[in-house]
Amino acid sequence: MRDILISPSILSADFACLGEEIRAIDHAGADMIHIDVMDGHFVPNLTFGPPVIEKLRPHTKKPFDVHLMIAPVDPFIHAFAKAGADILTVHPEAGAHLHRTLQAIRAAGMKPGVALNPATPASIIEPVIDDIDLVLVMSVNPGFGGQAFIESQLRKVEQLRQMIDRTGRDIILEIDGGLNAETSPRAISAGVTAIVAGSAVFKGGPTAYADNIRALRPSVHA
Helix, strand or coil: CCCCEEEEEHHHCCHHHHHHHHHHHHHHCCCCEEEEEEECCCCCCECCCHHHHHHHHHHCCCCEEEEEECCCCHHHHHHHHHHCCCEEEECHHHCCCHHHHHHHHHHCCCEEEEEECCCCCHHHHHHHHHHCCEEEEECCCCCCCCCCCCCCHHHHHHHHHHHHHHHCCCCEEEEECCCCCCHHHHHHHHCCCEEEECHHHHCCCHHHHHHHHHHCCCCCCC
């Protein structure tokens, strides 16, 4: 049986009470807290930065799963480490030297991850697969929540599952975009070990969060 991690995206939380929202999803069974950082340049939206993450850090001991949709990345690595990020995921397109960026993330005390946009092939991680702890498959185009799941990304998940298994390492294979009770089981069957979900977790308010998280985590045999 493969353990499935649920990482709710606070992009869909109530921004007026983020601390309370994080405590609620922690209590409801979230394994990680997914934080989408957007710069209005690499993707067409603006969201959180290190100061917000630093203020949220005391509200949970769960890992902060921080997805950087910014360019450049390198000048901000230490700021995110200081703010409390545990996993820092970057896009290959966000800088000229992906390997150097991943090394810098690990040197700063965080786990490095690589995010793949829908048009980015799985093969791009082959040269750095021994340097990462997480691969994030974007099953929507990054920038906004609430988009429809792109089915073709399941084939990419299957390719990545084979690549990861060949390494023998416990690399998290995560998917983000359009995940719900219908799409999540298909992604898990294809090989993911972590589900990022926003509206599917936060719909219905705090009293619904535990049931929403359970619905994303069916029992699937590896």
